[in-house]
Amino acid sequence: MTQSKSSRVHFKKYRANTIETFTRIKNVLNNIRLFPMLMLVGILMPIANAGEKGEVSKALVKPSQDRALTSSKSVETFNGTFDGQQEFEWRAKKLVKDFSTELKKQLQQAIKSGGFEQGIVTCEKQAPLIAKQFSINGWQIKRVSNKNRNVKNKADEQEQAILELFANMTGNEKPYHKTVERDDELIYYSSIHVQPLCLACHGDNLSEDVRESLMKAYPEDKATGYQLGDLRGMFVVEYLKSRP
Ligand code: HEC
Structure with a gap:
């Protein structure tokens, strides 16, 4: 049991x-x-x-392509065919990012070491130099505005039309961009909007020192009186298809 x-x-x-x-x-x-x-x-x-x-x-790109695009050399290997519009826009966008990152870095360093007056000198001297440095192999980058500070940055008639288009755009997906094919060129436009950093030199409440420095360097300055988020101008990236 x-x-x-x-x-x-x-x-x-x-x-x-x-x-x-x-x-x-x-x-x-x-x-x-x-x-x-x-x-x-x-x-x-x-x-x-x-x-x-x-x-x-960026996530889908092949590793070799990705490596090329992490440097300013990203603009070197494009063959200019417009059926690669997405690729053109991507490279142009990268160029805009590289340019603005570099300029902002130098501007912030200058302001830190010598105040806004030093920042003005940096914008005046470095902005064209950086633009030149990135304008290689048939690519050209510049900044333009309809209320320009430097007369060299005045938007031409076609650029004014694009700026108007951007000014009438609404929505949160800033910056706005547009690609145009004209004759032998592909052109990419990307809007520039006013951020807090910009107000000291482009706002409507400038310090006496800043106002004076600007008057000296740019007697015809039109680039003040902006509010946060305003359309300040745009980047223009041009690619010459028949480059030598
Ligand atoms: C320290 C002063 C200063 C600050 C801060 C500053 N800028 Fe400027 N900005 C200038 C000067 C000076 C120029 C003229 C550069 C030149 O001669 O090419 C200029 C030119 C420009 C231009 C080219 C068109 C034009 O009017 O000549 C754009 C676009 C622009 N600035 C946007 C900005 C934006 C956006 C910011 C903020 C992220 C900013 N700036 C901050 C001083 C400044």
């Missing part, structure tokens, strides 16, 4: 252990099945995220 009871207990234990072992094996198998799923999610998530940030091309 006692023997059969203890063997029943043994059997119950044995059964419990077996069920536990099988459950563990099942869990392991489930996890293994999950693994490829996780791998897939790991690959797809960055692409999806990049898409949200509007950087799909």
Whole structure:
């Protein structure tokens, strides 16, 4: 009697252990099945995220292409065919980013070391130099405005029309951009808007010192009186298709 009871207990234990072992094996198998799923999610998530940030091309680009695009050399390998409009826009956008990052970096350094007057000198001397430095291999970048500070940055008639188009655009997706193909050129326009940093030299509440320095360097300055978010001007990236 006692023997059969203890063997029943043994059997119950044995059964419990077996069920536990099988459950563990099942869990392991489930996890293994999950693994490829996780791998897939790991690959797809960055692409999806990049898409949200509007950087799909960056996430999908081949590694070799990506490397080329991390430097200003990004503009060197474009062959100029317009069926690659997306590629042209991407490279132009990169050029705009490189130019504005470099100028802003130098401007901030100058303001830190010598105040806004030093910043003005930097804009005056460095902005054209940086533009020149990035204008290579058939590419040309410049900044223009309809209320220009430097007379050399005055928007021409066609550029005025694009500025007007940008001025009438609404929505949050700033900066606005537009691509145009004209004769032998591809042209990319990208709007520039006023940020807090800009107000000291482009706002309507300039310090006496800034006002004086500006008057001296730019007697015909029209580039003041702006509010935050206003359209200050635009970048113009031109690509000459028949470059030598
Ligand atoms: C320290 C003063 C200073 C600050 C700050 C400053 N700028 Fe300027 N900005 C200038 C000067 C000086 C020029 C003229 C440069 C030249 O001679 O090419 C200029 C020119 C420009 C131009 C070219 C068109 C024109 O009017 O000649 C644009 C566009 C522009 N600034 C946008 C900005 C934006 C956007 C910011 C803020 C992110 C900013 N600036 C901040 C001083 C400043």
